[in-house]
Amino acid sequence: MARNKIALIGAGQIGGTLALLAGLKELGDITLFDVVDGVPQGKALDIAEASPVEGFDAVLKGGSDYSAIAGADVVIVTAGVPRKPGMSRDDLIGTNTKVMQAVGAGIKQYAPDAFVICITNPLDAMVGVLREACGLKPEKVVGMAGVLDSARFRYFLAEEFKVSVEDVTAFVLGGHGDSMVPLARYSTVAGIPLPDLVKMGWTTQEKLDQIIQRTRDGGAEIVGLLKTGSAFYAPASSAIAMAESYLRDKRRVLPCAAYLTGQYGVTGLYIGVPVVIGANGVERIVEVQFTAEEKAAFDTSVAAVKGLVEATKKLIAAA
Ligand code: TXD
Numbered sequence: 001m002a003r004n005k006i007a008l009i010g011a012g013q014i015g016g017t018l019a020l021l022a023g024l025k026e027l028g029d030i031t032l033f034d035v036v037d038g039v040p041q042g043k044a045l046d047i048a049e050a051s052p053v054e055g056f057d058a059v060l061k062g063g064s065d066y067s068a069i070a071g072a073d074v075v076i077v078t079a080g081v082p083r084k085p086g087m088s089r090d091d092l093i094g095t096n097t098k099v100m101q102a103v104g105a106g107i108k109q110y111a112p113d114a115f116v117i118c119i120t121n122p123l124d125a126m127v128g129v130l131r132e133a134c135g136l137k138p139e140k141v142v143g144m145a146g147v148l149d150s151a152r153f154r155y156f157l158a159e160e161f162k163v164s165v166e167d168v169t170a171f172v173l174g175g176h177g178d179s180m181v182p183l184a185r186y187s188t189v190a191g192i193p194l195p196d197l198v199k200m201g202w203t204t205q206e207k208l209d210q211i212i213q214r215t216r217d218g219g220a221e222i223v224g225l226l227k228t229g230s231a232f233y234a235p236a237s238s239a240i241a242m243a244e245s246y247l248r249d250k251r252r253v254l255p256c257a258a259y260l261t262g263q264y265g266v267t268g269l270y271i272g273v274p275v276v277i278g279a280n281g282v283e284r285i286v287e288v289q290f291t292a293e294e295k296a297a298f299d300t301s302v303a304a305v306k307g308l309v310e311a312t313k314k315l316i317a318a319a
Pocket of ligand 1: 009010011012013014015033034035036039078079080081082083092096099102103118119120121123144145148176229230231232235
C-alpha cells in the first residue's frame with residue numbers, strides 16, 4: 001500500500017515541527033510548501049537527513065508551487081503571519097484572510113480529497129475563510145485550537161495535582177484562547193471531575209480559577225517569553241494528533257473548531273466543540289447539556305467569534 005501524503009502549507013516554526021513529528025510517527029510522505037523559496041526545500045532536506053538516525057522512512061520534499069501538494073491526504077495550514085508581543089490574535093486578520101484565500105484556491109486545485117486542518121490565527125475566523133475558498137465539505141475542514149488549549153489546561157492541572165499528564169482529561173469549548181470555555185465538571189483526573197477534586201481537598205476553587213486564566217493566556221505567555229514569534233511545539237503536536245486520528249481512523253474525541261449546523265444553537269459558524277475524527281473526517285459533533293452558567297460563557301465565546309467573522313467578511317467585501 002502506498003504511503004499517505006501529508007502536505008504542510010507554511011514551512012515556518014509550526015510547519016517545520018509538524019514535518020519532524022509526522023516523520024517520527026511515520027504518518028506518511030511529507031511535502032512542505034512556502035512562498036519563501038528555499039525554506040521548505042531546506043527544512044525537508046534537513047529532516048530527511050535525520051531519518052536514518054531516527055529510523056523512519058518517508059519521502060520529504062519542499063516546494064513553492066502548489067502542484068507540490070498534489071494528491072495530499074492531509075493538508076495542515078500554518079501559512080500567514082504570527083503574533084508579536086502586544087498583538088492580539090485578531091490583529092492578524094487583514095494579512096491572514098488574503099493568505100487563506102490563496103491557500104484555499106491551491107487546495108481546491110490540487111488536493112480536493114484531503115482532510116484539511118487549519119492552524120492560522122485568528123483561528124475560528126480563518127478556518128471559515130479557508131473552507132469557503134477551498135470548497136471542501138465542512139466535515140473535511142477543521143481548525144486546531146481546542147487540542148492545544150486543553151493540552152495546556154491538562155499540563156497545568158497535572159502540575160498542580162502532581163499526577164501524570166496522561167491521567168488528566170480536559171473538556172474545552174468555544175473560541176481559541178481568550179474566549180475558551182473549560183467545562184470543569186467534565187474535566188477529570190482518572191475520571192474524578194474537578195469539582196469533586198476541590199471537595200476532596202486536592203486543590204482550591206481559587207487555584208483552579210488561576211489555572212483556567214493561565215490556560216486562556218497560554219498563547220500570550222509564550223509570545224511574551226519568545227518575543228519573536230508564538231508557540232510552535234505544542235501547537236504542532238496538537239495538529240498531529242488530529243491528523244493521526246484521521247489517517248489511522250482512530251475516532252478520537254478531540255476538541256476542534258468544527259462547522260456547526262444547529263448544534264449548541266449555532267448555525268453556519270466554526271466553533272470549538274468536541275468532535276469524533278475518523279476516516280471520514282468529522283464523524284460526529286458531541287453535544288452536551290449546559291448549566292445556565294456554562295451556557296452564558298459559551299454564548300459570550302460565540303459572540304466573540306461572530307465579531308471576528310463579521311470583521312473578516314467586511315475586509316473581503318472591501319477587497
Ligand atoms: O492554536 C492555534 N491555532 C495556534 C495558531 C497556535 C500557535 C500559533 N498559531 C498561528 O499559526 C500563528 O498565529 C500563525 O498564524 C500560524 C503559524 O505560526 P508559525 O509560528 O509557524 O509562524 P511562522 O514561523 O511565521 O510561519 C508562517 C509561514 C512562514 O514561513 C511564511 O513564509 C509562510 O507561513 N507564508 C505562506 N506560506 C504559503 N502561502 C502564503 N501565502 C504564505 N504567507 C506566509
